[in-house]
Amino acid sequence: xxxxxxxxxxxxxxxxxxxxxxxxxxxxxxxxxxxxxxxxxxxxxxxxxxxxxxxxxxxxxxxxxxxxxxxxxxxxxxxxxxxxxxxxxxxxxxxxxxxxxxxxxxxxxxxxxxxxxxxxxxxxxxxxxxxxxxxxxxxxxxxxxxxxxxxxxxxxxxxxxxxxxxxxxxxxxxxxxxxxxxxxxxxxxxxxxxxxxxxxxxxxxxxxxxxxxxxxxxxxxxxxxxxxxxxxxxxxxxxxxxxxxxxxxxxxxxxxxxxxxxxxxxxxxxxxxxxxxxxx
Amino acid sequence: xxxxxxxxxxxxxxxxxxxxxxxxxxxxxxxxxxxxxxxxxxxxxxxxxxxxxxxxxxxxxxxxxxxxxxxxxxxxxxxxxxxxxxxxxxxxxxxxxxxxxxxxxxxxxxxxxxxxxxxxxxxxxxxxxxxxxxxxxxxxxxxxxxxxxxxxxxxxxxxxxxxxxxxxxxxxxxxxxxxxxxxxxxxxxxxxxxxxxxxxxxxxxxxxxxxxxxxxxxxxxxxxxx
Numbered sequence: 367x368x369x370x371x372x373x374x375x376x377x378x379x380x381x382x383x384x385x386x387x388x389x390x391x392x393x394x395x396x397x398x399x400x401x402x403x404x405x406x407x408x409x410x411x412x413x414x415x416x417x418x419x420x421x422x423x424x425x426x427x428x429x430x431x432x433x434x435x436x437x438x439x440x441x442x443x444x445x446x447x448x449x450x451x452x453x454x455x456x457x458x459x460x461x462x463x464x465x466x467x468x469x470x471x472x473x474x475x476x477x478x479x480x481x482x483x484x485x486x487x488x489x490x491x492x493x494x495x496x497x498x499x500x501x502x503x504x505x506x507x508x509x510x511x512x513x514x515x516x517x518x519x520x521x522x523x524x525x526x527x528x529x530x531x532x533x534x535x536x537x538x539x540x541x542x543x544x545x546x547x548x549x550x551x552x553x554x555x556x557x558x559x560x561x562x563x564x565x566x567x568x569x570x571x572x573x574x575x576x577x578x579x580x581x582x583x584x585x586x587x588x589x590x591x592x593x594x595x596x597x598x599x600x601x602x603x604x605x606x607x608x609x610x611x612x613x614x615x616x617x618x619x620x621x622x623x624x625x626x627x628x629x630x631x632x633x634x635x636x637x638x639x640x641x642x643x644x645x646x
Numbered sequence: 647x648x649x650x651x652x653x654x655x656x657x658x659x660x661x662x663x664x665x666x667x668x669x670x671x672x673x674x675x676x677x678x679x680x681x682x683x684x685x686x687x688x689x690x691x692x693x694x695x696x697x698x699x700x701x702x703x704x705x706x707x708x709x710x711x712x713x714x715x716x717x718x719x720x721x722x723x724x725x726x727x728x729x730x731x732x733x734x735x736x737x738x739x740x741x742x743x744x745x746x747x748x749x750x751x752x753x754x755x756x757x758x759x760x761x762x763x764x765x766x767x768x769x770x771x772x773x774x775x776x777x778x779x780x781x782x783x784x785x786x787x788x789x790x791x792x793x794x795x796x797x798x799x800x801x802x803x804x805x806x807x808x809x810x811x812x813x814x815x816x817x818x819x820x821x822x823x824x825x826x827x828x829x830x831x832x833x834x835x836x837x838x839x840x841x842x843x844x845x846x847x848x849x850x851x852x853x854x855x856x857x858x859x860x861x862x863x864x865x866x867x868x869x870x871x872x
Contacts, residue, residue, distance in 0.1 A: 424827045450836040455827075462824035465832060466777070467748040467769055476842055481762060483837035490842070525832070
């Protein structure tokens, strides 16, 4: 059974004429990292909000079609209750995701499992592990508000790790992170997928995601325009028509092909390794 | 120092407010304000003392003009009594806020088996002021960098109100949504919350509450019997 399905899903925010999502039909499996990309306004963030049950509940707007996450309807009250603690949602802005209640990072990370009524000893152990995985154990006694943006984002992700969720919905999770932080997050998400969790990532950062996503879904103006293996879709010369950006290597290869016909090809290399294999 | 139970400072503020009303004016409220001031100084809460004096300064001026200068004689004493009441209550509230630890408050509520949603509602109210102040600072900085002049003559300041107030309202509304989402994704209100620390009343809590309650009862008795 698919971990996430969307059937003819449409979504429109209040007071807007253009639909944020139109006729989106998808089926995503657990244990796979699925990357959503597209130009700004493509609808990738809205799709994650919808999957998490946060839209239209907190955003307003109207939804059509049906969606199912881990076998539950995230739009229904019963579905949201069943999904509580099983879904981790992370957005691009770490400051707005902090609880604002915890005085220390340790308490921030323990906040969510405590809300779910899990046993105290289990919470404390899981919180320590989550901080270690996100490499913030040394910040455990710091006030979350005093951390840098990147450290806050690590704390937010650790607080979601402490839930031991079955599904990850990450909206531009790397925007506040430095290179090391992105590497850590990618590694943790690969481990989560390996554990059997559904991982959905919305990001425009092709250079980062191309290295660790299993599946790429390209969206444009709320519709799915492409679905496949990242290396194949990013190498396609027609990618630019969707407004989605490719990797620096693919962009360079395209520019090179335009200048010199010897480099023209049906597909472009996507990563440095691809380029070396073709050209070296 | 062992921190007080999270409920104790607020019960002490309540006792201060009751004493401010019950104690004989004008010297009762004056003594009360002085006691709170001494406690604040002993605790090293100099910032809170400064803030309380700043906050009450306009009130003192207003009261002294309204009661003292206009009525003379008893008016001065009435102004001193009112000013002392307000100063005592405001300083006690600031001291309680200084001692406040949101997550210990949540743990205390969970220890008592209270709903975490209700406790969060109290927390949201208590934390609204510092968040608003931080937001105002950010907006002021942003608008200044765009050339807005917020200092100088009264007319200039009045003009600056709109570009500061409007984004403040809109951003605050936006933050309410973001915060609601953050709490929603963290399972708030879905189960009975686990207390990470079992918070119970200790000797210092019982002792200070006993002293405050005795003072309130004594003041009340004096009121009834006098």
